[in-house]
Amino acid sequence: MDLLNALVALSNFVLVPAIAYGAQLALGALGVTLIYGILRFSNFAHGDTMAFGTMATILVTWWFQSMGIGFGPLPTALLALPFGILACVLLLIGTDRAVYRFYRAQKAKPVILVIVSIGVMFIMNGLVRFIIGPGDQRFADGERFIVTARDFQAMTGLDEGLALKTTQGITVVTAVIVVAALFWFLNRTRTGKSMRAYSDNEDLALLSGIDPERVVLITWLIVGALATVAGVLYGLDKSFKPFTYFQLLLPVFASAIVGGLGNPLGAIAGGFIIAFSEVTITYAWKKVLGYSLPESLEPSGLVQLLSTDYKFAVSFVILLIVLLFRPTGLFRGKSV
Amino acid sequence: MIVVEDVHKHFGGFHAVDGASLAIREGTITGLIGPNGAGKTTLFNVIAGVLKPTSGRVTMAGEDITGLPPHTLFHKGLLRTFQIAHEFASMTVRENLMMVPGGQSGERIWNTWLARRRIAEEERVLQDKAEEVLEFLTIDHLADERAGNLSGGQKKLLELGRTMMVDARIVFLDEVGAGVNRTLLNTIGDAIQKLNAERGYTFVVIEHDMDFIGRLCDPVICMAEGKVLAEGSLEEIKANEQVIEAYLGTGLKNREMVGA
Ligand SMILES: Nc1ncnc2c1ncn2[C@@H]1O[C@H](COP(=O)(O)OP(=O)(O)O)[C@@H](O)[C@H]1O
Ligand SMILES: [Mg+2]
Numbered sequence: 001m002d003l004l005n006a007l008v009a010l011s012n013f014v015l016v017p018a019i020a021y022g023a024q025l026a027l028g029a030l031g032v033t034l035i036y037g038i039l040r041f042s043n044f045a046h047g048d049t050m051a052f053g054t055m056a057t058i059l060v061t062w063w064f065q066s067m068g069i070g071f072g073p074l075p076t077a078l079l080a081l082p083f084g085i086l087a088c089v090l091l092l093i094g095t096d097r098a099v100y101r102f103y104r105a106q107k108a109k110p111v112i113l114v115i116v117s118i119g120v121m122f123i124m125n126g127l128v129r130f131i132i133g134p135g136d137q138r139f140a141d142g143e144r145f146i147v148t149a150r151d152f153q154a155m156t157g158l159d160e161g162l163a164l165k166t167t168q169g170i171t172v173v174t175a176v177i178v179v180a181a182l183f184w185f186l187n188r189t190r191t192g193k194s195m196r197a198y199s200d201n202e203d204l205a206l207l208s209g210i211d212p213e214r215v216v217l218i219t220w221l222i223v224g225a226l227a228t229v230a231g232v233l234y235g236l237d238k239s240f241k242p243f244t245y246f247q248l249l250l251p252v253f254a255s256a257i258v259g260g261l262g263n264p265l266g267a268i269a270g271g272f273i274i275a276f277s278e279v280t281i282t283y284a285w286k287k288v289l290g291y292s293l294p295e296s297l298e299p300s301g302l303v304q305l306l307s308t309d310y311k312f313a314v315s316f317v318i319l320l321i322v323l324l325f326r327p328t329g330l331f332r333g334k335s336v
Numbered sequence: 337m338i339v340v341e342d343v344h345k346h347f348g349g350f351h352a353v354d355g356a357s358l359a360i361r362e363g364t365i366t367g368l369i370g371p372n373g374a375g376k377t378t379l380f381n382v383i384a385g386v387l388k389p390t391s392g393r394v395t396m397a398g399e400d401i402t403g404l405p406p407h408t409l410f411h412k413g414l415l416r417t418f419q420i421a422h423e424f425a426s427m428t429v430r431e432n433l434m435m436v437p438g439g440q441s442g443e444r445i446w447n448t449w450l451a452r453r454r455i456a457e458e459e460r461v462l463q464d465k466a467e468e469v470l471e472f473l474t475i476d477h478l479a480d481e482r483a484g485n486l487s488g489g490q491k492k493l494l495e496l497g498r499t500m501m502v503d504a505r506i507v508f509l510d511e512v513g514a515g516v517n518r519t520l521l522n523t524i525g526d527a528i529q530k531l532n533a534e535r536g537y538t539f540v541v542i543e544h545d546m547d548f549i550g551r552l553c554d555p556v557i558c559m560a561e562g563k564v565l566a567e568g569s570l571e572e573i574k575a576n577e578q579v580i581e582a583y584l585g586t587g588l589k590n591r592e593m594v595g596a
Contacts, residue, residue, distance in 0.1 A: 190442025200424040209410035210438030
């Protein structure tokens with residue numbers, strides 16, 4: 001029995017990865033939830049929006065790298081991020097002008113907008129594959145680790161190591177900054193308040209003289225930034241592959257719905273709930289249990305509830321449970 | 337000031353407003369009465385740009401405003417409140433008031449950084465205004481309450497307060513008195529009269545409480561089944577055969593209202 005080693009192994013394989021993944025999901029879910037609150041539909045193109053922003057960032061990263069521009073120990077992608085955001089925002093606003101505005105003027109029902117967004121999803125998906133190809137792209141450079149497992153072992157003298165990847169550190173720091181900025185914006189600025197007003201009560205916002213098109217424009221702007229940041233952080237941490245981003249749609253939506261659609265705080269909580277569930281359920285607990293249980297009780301199997309191949313099932317089950325028992329989500333968003 | 341010419345609004349085959357014509361004179365507090373389902377709210381929605389009329393025309397001071405969106409009408413000085421009070425539930429009462437008028441320079445995202453001083457100035461003006469309104473409506477103690485937590489009557493007051501944040505020209509009040517206790521109703525009545533006298537607001541008031549109508553409104557317009565039946569002082573309306581007939585058909589509660 002060795003609780004300290006158990007704790008380190010737990011942190012290394014569960015806590016740290018889940019926190020990083022949770023932050024990425026939370027940023028993705030914030031985009032979904034803002035669109036739902038303000039444009040009032042579930043945007044199925046959000047995963048591919050993340051992919052597009054990430055792709056644009058990668059292209060600029062490659063260009064920077066070819067010019068010999070780097071960011072020291074940090075990934076060059078962080079320098080390229082503003083350009084990726086810009087490209088993504090332009091695409092979203094273009095899509096809104098070309099597609100969504102038409103349906104908005106018709107006061108189309110949410111279900112129609114959902115189907116429209118599926119169409120947009122296919123187009124964005126094709127666009128991304130056409131430009132960068134369907135394969136796996138790695139674009140992380142700079143220092144790989146803040147602390148390596150070996151360093152950690154040397155420092156502490158423990159058998160287990162705790163590795164902290166640079167990308168995980170960046171993910172958490174960036175997410176905290178972005179979320180703080182978003183909440184400051186929504187709660188403290190007049191622009192943010194006009195968005196909240198529109199989300200609270202569209203009719204009243206219109207009757208108060210708030211220009212709906214401006215609110216919509218700003219929403220796309222923020223959503224483009226959030227989606228790109230979320231996508232780039234995920235891509236740095238794992239890798240970039242268009243299909244993976246399409247698949248991310250499920251955990252991202254699950255996060256937004258679990259937290260309560262339309263509620264930004266809920267989206268963040270939802271992101272972490274989904275990430276922790278996914279990681280703990282697909283993690284093989286043999287090692288941690290081996291350290292923490294007396295020898296006689298040590299498990300012989302892997303003690304893995306689900307193989308990682310089934311990780312999306314976790315989001316799906318949580319989603320079903322929430323929809324059955326608390327359709328407005330934990331933080332009382334709008335019911336779906 | 338507002339002229340409604342032969343407006344129809346159909347929902348499928350149902351004629352909610354069926355050829356209504358009326359004129360609202362500037363500076364009046366005009367009452368709009370009629371049994372439930374007469375089409376009063378629907379007519380308000382057509383005038384305020386929430387619904388597009390099936391046919392017909394609405395003009396304001398000679399200008400055709402048919403089908404203009406609500407935020408455009410707002411900036412022309414046409415405001416309305418809702419039969420079921422609306423509020424920005426996640427914001428405080430003060431913030432609710434300060435959202436009016438929309439279209440501040442702070443609502444352009446770049447200005448958040450580029451025009452900080454101008455925004456601060458605008459917000460200060462709005463805040464002073466909001467304090468004034470809160471005091472006027474005697475709800476200053478609720479300033480920091482979340483609007484979603486207010487009682488129905490308090491929400492109605494807040495709705496009225498919203499119209500006071502700007503210099504409105506004409507305000508449409510849909511059942512301000514519904515679900516409001518006597519004291520609050522008197523407060524609302526006083527506020528309406530004061531706004532009419534001191535700031536020259538024209539009001540159109542839908543209300544079922546005949547005491548309230550009698551105290552405030554002249555002229556009174558009566559609608560039934562989507563049409564305008566009569567216009568005149570409350571006494572004339574009450575004596576009108578058609579009006580009595582319209583109310584008689586609709587049950588005891590409505591009948592008592594006209595004393596028939
Ligand atoms: N959106 C709608 N769709 C269908 N019917 C409606 C709609 N809005 C109102 N109506 C119908 O139109 C009639 C008039 O309603 P309303 O204008 O609310 O009356 P009032 O305000 O005079 O009580 C009612 O019979 C109502 O059921
Ligand atoms: Mg009504």
